Amino acid sequence: MNESNSSVFTELDDDGLDIEAIFGTSNAGSENPFEAPEPAQEIMEEKQEAPAEQKSEETPPPAPEKKTEKAKPEKKDIPDPISAAFENKTQENTQKGLYDKLPIFYHKGAKETIEDTSMTFEELRIRKSEDFTDLEAGKYVTWSVEYGTIRKDVKDPEGTTIASMKESIERSREFLEMLRKSKDKNPDCLVKPRVTMKSKGMAAYKGIFGSAEEARQSDKVICLFPANDGKFYEMRKTEQGEFIAPKNKVTEFQSARAGFTPALPLIPLSLIGQIIAFFRSFMREHEEYEALALIYWDKLEKEFFAYVPKQTVQKSHLDADLRDCPYDDESRFIRYADIHSHNSMEAFFSAEDDWDESETGLYLVLGELDHFFPAIKARIFCGGSFVPIDPATVIEGLEQEYPKNWHEHVTCKKREPRLSVRRKAVFEDLDDEVSY
Numbered sequence: 159m160n161e162s163n164s165s166v167f168t169e170l171d172d173d174g175l176d177i178e179a180i181f182g183t184s185n186a187g188s189e190n191p192f193e194a195p196e197p198a199q200e201i202m203e204e205k206q207e208a209p210a211e212q213k214s215e216e217t218p219p220p221a222p223e224k225k226t227e228k229a230k231p232e233k234k235d236i237p238d239p240i241s242a243a244f245e246n247k248t249q250e251n252t253q254k255g256l257y258d259k260l261p262i263f264y265h266k267g268a269k270e271t272i273e274d275t276s277m278t279f280e281e282l283r284i285r286k287s288e289d290f291t292d293l294e295a296g297k298y299v300t301w302s303v304e305y306g307t308i309r310k311d312v313k314d315p316e317g318t319t320i321a322s323m324k325e326s327i328e329r330s331r332e333f334l335e336m337l338r339k340s341k342d343k344n345p346d347c348l349v350k351p352r353v354t355m356k357s358k359g360m361a362a363y364k365g366i367f368g369s370a371e372e373a374r375q376s377d378k379v380i381c382l383f384p385a386n387d388g389k390f391y392e393m394r395k396t397e398q399g400e401f402i403a404p405k406n407k408v409t410e411f412q413s414a415r416a417g418f419t420p421a422l423p424l425i426p427l428s429l430i431g432q433i434i435a436f437f438r439s440f441m442r443e444h445e446e447y448e449a450l451a452l453i454y455w456d457k458l459e460k461e462f463f464a465y466v467p468k469q470t471v472q473k474s475h476l477d478a479d480l481r482d483c484p485y486d487d488e489s490r491f492i493r494y495a496d497i498h499s500h501n502s503m504e505a506f507f508s509a510e511d512d513w514d515e516s517e518t519g520l521y522l523v524l525g526e527l528d529h530f531f532p533a534i535k536a537r538i539f540c541g542g543s544f545v546p547i548d549p550a551t552v553i554e555g556l557e558q559e560y561p562k563n564w565h566e567h568v569t570c571k572k573r574e575p576r577l578s579v580r581r582k583a584v585f586e587d588l589d590d591e592v593s594y
Contacts, residue, residue, distance in 0.1 A: 261303070261324055261347040265290055272320055272349060279315035279323075283351060291412055292353045300352050303327065306336050306345035320349060366410060370402070382410055416545045418520065418538045420552055422455055422494065425462055427554040429453070433464055437499035438527050440471065446501035447471040450478050454485050455492040462494065473501065475510070495552065497522040505533035507544070515539055520552060 263270045263286065272282070279301045287293040301312035305327050312318055324347050327333050337343060365378040373381030373393045381393040382405060390405040433451050440447040452465045465485055469478040476498070485491040496515065500506070505525030507515070515521045518540055526533040536549040 255344065256328060256347075257325075259344075259347070261320055261349050264348045264350050265293075275321035275324065276319055278317065278319050279312050279349070282320065282349070283315070286351075293351055298354050300354055302350050302352065304348040304350060305333065306340060306342065308333055308336055374400070382408070416540075416543075418545070418547050418551060422492075423462075424554045425453060425495070425552055427556070429462055429464060430553055433497060434524065434527065434532060436466070437501075437524060440499075441501050441527060446473055448474065448476045448499050448501060450476055450496070450498045452493060453495040453497060455494045457490050457492065474503075474508075493519070495520040495522055497524065499523070499527060500525040502526060502528040505535045507535065507537060512544065515544075522549070522553075 260271045260273065261275060263272050263282065265286070268289075277285075280296060283293050283296055283299055283301075293299055296315075299315075301315050303310050303312065303323050305324070308327060308330075310323070310327055312323060327347075363379040365373070365376055365381055367373040367376060367381055367383045370383055370385070370391070370393065373383045379395050381395075382390060383393070384390050390408050391402055392405045394401040436451065437449050440449050448471050450467065450469055450471075452467065453462055454465055455462055465483070467478045467480050467483060469476050485493070496519065498511075500523060503525050505523050507521070507523060511521070511523070516539060518538075520536070520538055522534060522536050524532050524534050534549050534553075535546070536552060537544050537546045539545075
């Protein structure tokens, strides 16, 4: 048995087979000849270490077939999580700022912040109807809210508050999407009324015209027109004929009040003080003279200043030469007010002043300059008429801010009515006669 086996292995050796390579050497010891081969990594390393010359001897591989390139799918932009979080936070902060931002009433070019958003749209209409008579008839007024590019109509003005309408828009998906896409991240919330029919409009048979002739040629039965005597007249056309009579109560027009609304700041009291000192300098000894100063506004420097033109003055008259004034450049300077003095006389506008001050403008006069506080009067000229105004409309007052704790040291007590001595005696006699 042993001999046959050895002969077999001898034959195998003769054939050139390496037994040790198959079963391992005798020094393998405990190694299992049937164990799995070494990992593929070592084999790959051996292939990489093979010399380049050996590769060149091998037959070159066939050329790879050209494959048609498939259209590569477009790369989709993967959102940056940090940028997305930052954008969400910015949008959140923007929303919070808009929640606190008050809505704005907007009508006929007028804008005003609505402080009390708890009122309804109908309550707002009533409050604004004093300034806008076209809002007086509530049944002809509709409301809408424009918030950025979003516009919502108010279906129930009497039962909807301004705050609730604003909040409903802010919490809508449409609003959030608008904020995300819009460049304006801080839009105004505009509350707009719309008059669907004139509350004080003319009836179909009634009209207003510029003259009696225009009224006569119209097809209106009742016509209102002005005349050169400053009155309004009403014309009524009937089958009997044409009736014309003065209109005693004109309700077809809005109320108006004469006056002046300045578009510039108040004239500083310090500048008026300089002018007063200048006027007082012409009241020396027994001589008193008038003087004139012009107050200008510098558009570039945003400030008032005074200019004294060349003039010849007397006690109750002056002649001023306004030619060659260095501030006649209307692109930069505004001649805001004329101010002249009446020395120690009262502050009033004389007939001569009426003649000189016949241009649309603001006029001031200072009198009683011999007193510590002089007297001052102000008026405007417009459309051929003089209208007196309060000087405080255009000049800073004497009042200054004071510490509020001063009030803590003052106690207000109502004055008790005092009885005359005779009446007091009568009451004392009555007290004596009363028995308790």
